[in-house]
Amino acid sequence: MKIEKDEYELPVYEQVMDQYGKFADDIHNGKIVSAYALDRHGVIAAVSKMAFGNGMGVKIEHSMDARELFAPAFGDIVAEVPADKVGELSISYTVIGEVTDDAKFAFGDTEITLKEAEDAWTGTLEQVFRTVSDEASDEKVESPLYDTKDIVICGHKIAQPTVFIPVFPGTNCEYDSAKAFERAGAKVITKVFRNMDAADIVDSVNTFEKEIAKSQIIMFPGGFSAGDEPDGSAKFFATAFQNAKLKEAVEKLLNERDGLVLGICNGFQTLVKLGLVPYGEVVGQTPDSPTLTYNTIGRHISKMVYTKVVTNKSPWLQGAELGGVYTNPASHGEGRFVASEEWLDKLFANGQVATQYCDLDGNVSMDEEWNVNGSYRAIEGITSPDGRVLGKMAHSERRADSVAINIYGEQDMKIFESGVKYFK
Template identity: 70%
Template sequence: MSRLIKKCNDFGAGGVSVAIGELADGLRVDLDKVPKKYAGLDGTELAISESQERMAVVVDPGDVDAFLGYAAEENLEAVAVATVTEEPRLVLNWRGKDIVNLKRAFLDTNGAHQETEVKVEIPDEKENYFKRYALEKVGEQAEAGDIRGAWLTLLDDLNVCSQKGLVEMFDSSIGAASVLMPYGGQYQLTETQAMVAKLPVLKGRTDTVTMMSYGFDPYLSSWSPYHGAIYAVVESMAKIVANGGDYSKIRFTFQEYFRRMTEDPARWSQPFAALLGAYDAQIGFGLPSIGGKDSMSGTFNDIDVPPTLVSFAVDIAKYGDIVTPELKTPGNKLVRFAIEKDDFDIPMYEAVMDLYDAVHQLMQEKAIVSAYALDAKGAAAALAKMAFGNRLGVTVEADVDARELFCNGLGDLLVEMPEEKLALLKEREIAYRLVGTVTAEPVLRAGQTQIALEEALNAWTTRLEKVFPTRAAAGKEPVESREYRTEQVYVCRHKVARPTVFIPVFPGTNCEYDSAKAFERAGADVVTRVFRNQSASDIRESVEVFEQAIGQAQIIMFPGGFSAGDEPDGSAKFFATAFQNARLKEAVTKLLEERDGLALGICNGFQALIKLGLVPYGQILGQKEDSPTLTFNTINRHISKMVYTRVVTNKSPWLQGAELGATYCNPASHGEGRFVAPREWIDRLFANGQVATQYADPQGNVSMDEEYNINGSYAAIEGITSPDGRVLGKMAHSERRDTAVAMNIYGEQDLKIFESGVRYFL
């Protein structure tokens, strides 16, 4: 389908006139054909109204029917609304009349030619951002010799403190391609500075990753928009380098936001200076910006936004190049590389490039095992954040003073190196500063100051806990974990050389590709079909297609996602409603009872199995008043993070490749994953070996600690099976696993669920 598309544009604030109007020089748009959410819109409203979540594509006239056919297969509403014309004019027609008819040459001028005078304001040297502490209180404490107070104050600052409760609201593992999770280390507490993801490929494998980071300091930009833009570029580069990227491959995109312009020449100072700074950095580094977006409307009455130019750096690499930021090994040394600046605090571009290139080479040689790009808050914040992930400690060198710990470090890099590798720095004449040593004891030490890592963590995590909570319950009481071992595992009587898996796709499903790849890697054939519901005939045809697909399959897999948006009746309602259809119910029953088939449901799919009754009953019976169910997480929001689960039964064919009693790590991403059931049901499930997995800590300890039992599930239950084990439902996404995925997470990720399911039929 993608090969048919010649051009593509997303709809935004400009609506039809912009999204379609940008696709070709000559266009004739029929506004009457544009799909509408609301009746009564006139031509002007149709032309310029914001219409998110839509795309406009250009296809060859001969491919229109084929494209519309593919869209229908995917249950997408697609309509031909415009024609590309030879004459370079944009024509919008509504109700038989041309309401817009403009020359492309005029549109390309962006309207009337304008000029203005600019008065550039020079930053005040007395307020030089590079010669003072970024946080005034931290500076006062540091200068007074209160290193402990300064460090804890720094970690508590809004621009330094943990945002984990906010970050966890967004799915960070979809696509099974996230090389770095947002927080890494065994305890998932070292925040990453760059997005790194494998290049998505529909078939085959790839070792290519894309990287993206950003740089911006509003306080620096408020002092000097020129310096602010330069160091936005530098900071975005430094983060890429710290994660293993090659600076020379970087391309930028800038996001700009400034106060509203007037006829006052001084009002133009900020964007003019910022753009000059960004231009200077691009020329200095020889790296271009390939895109961007700007706004000049950041004023409300007499309130202006800070002068804002955010630099996003984009790079490509191999996943073997990637360096994760959490500290690795006690005894390793912590080294700081500082960038050179001129008398005006402008980076010495050639020297910066030489440094970043040297660091990249050291990373290629595995001489650097973790790294962090510093910002204006200095080295102290980076040292703590790097230590949190694996709960290691740091002892700062005796000759490192308070100013070095807390002074501006924009563009500098802090790296962890094995002690024996330090000789490379001397051999290659790379200037460096030895900052400290990694310790096994979880303590931050600087001179006579000692801060227990737990105290530092408390300072770092408390500030936003009431706004973006990470836990709703304080309880951490242990939970009984009863292992069930049996030799009586269900044996398939209908063997096949290569089983077929049917994956139904509903509006809102988003894990079908990950699930299909997991089964294909395991040796199965996979059939996915989309349930179409745009008309009554679509629904009838979909039931027929699903019935036929189930009849030809050995396994049915309900994938994750948000079927029908999970509103208003809760999760997986679309799945459950469709499979209550008599024909589909009969097809599933035959699969399980006559052909020894298997069923698997993950996340939204687990919710579907629960609603249908396939777990815990093994049949489509629906739910009873006392049936186990899945409800809202105790924290009452979506949670996306890696979870550890302990395997507590070997009864299920799905778990034959997993080790009973072992702990595995998989991503979770859900808002309604809390397993709830009466005590009688929980006891019955354990007694019958139907509790498949329980949430646990990395060591396999099961409890109600919400850090690990992330949704507050009763008895910490993460997955259950049907009575004979052939139907398995679980919340954590075992399908979101692949080579180099979640590299900064510790623990075995492969439960071998998919391999076990395939092997059952062989």
């Protein structure tokens, strides 16, 4: 869909709004299945990225002017439309090509394989921004399923549990986390830890203590608390919760009210540093404790990942399918789970390994395409010994009806619904 421009190359906004409105209608009516808004790189860059994403080929119409294929096209949109729906479109359009199943780009007499094109695209900056580490391996990993009926039952039932979400400078997932819990039927309290001066810190500790006392669930959200400084991720989060008042408040929630704790991404890092996973209590870490460290590629990763649920011991996973594969976004620089062989064996034997990175078919391996951070035995999430504390890297809260709908796979592990249901 090309937008109309005037003699000054400015959009004719009346026409633009009309076409965009019709475009939206065509999407809602099922006539457009995917779309890409063009930029300064033009048509070829857009269809290439769309092809890389689904592994399909593209044949460009021979009538297309080669100069237009690489020309800036701000405001124009490339749409993927089923062949039998093209004639039903309400937008003004030009057919520029078709999707093929031969994994090739074709235009006129020129053909380029999808792999050749993708290697050229990703390889340009490989020496600067690594996509594959020196530790890359396709080694297969065992993925035993822990199936048990010995699941913790809450002794303190409540119609609507309250979730406390602490927010620190650098936290950026509190809104999505709150929305996920509210959608599941919980009441959510969100408070910011203020640290401008000593008085702020004292007041924040007292506020957090009071709010935890009113809650049944604590959710440590993702982000980069204090910019992951000093000395690595979640240090600020963990330091605050090692305060005697907050430590006692957390222990009362777990031990006296049968409470639950969830940590995702930066929150998982917090749980590990506090000892809430794998120990189930605030004890800190010892030199041989499992931990999370830098990704094998040495930098931040941001992509959709697939994880396999390998235990049903945790209350958080009661709505998930044992052995089921789920996809969620991952975004972290320190997500690599590492532990000694002794600890790894112990975690699997006790059903504390919650999820493992896998491919679309549930195959678990060390392949960095799927095990994106190089975690030992591809571990993505673990729990406390009784399963009431869950930590994981992938953002299960980042899902909604219109989010990542072009990504293959089930996104909803029903973690939040399971956490709320535990108290009812």
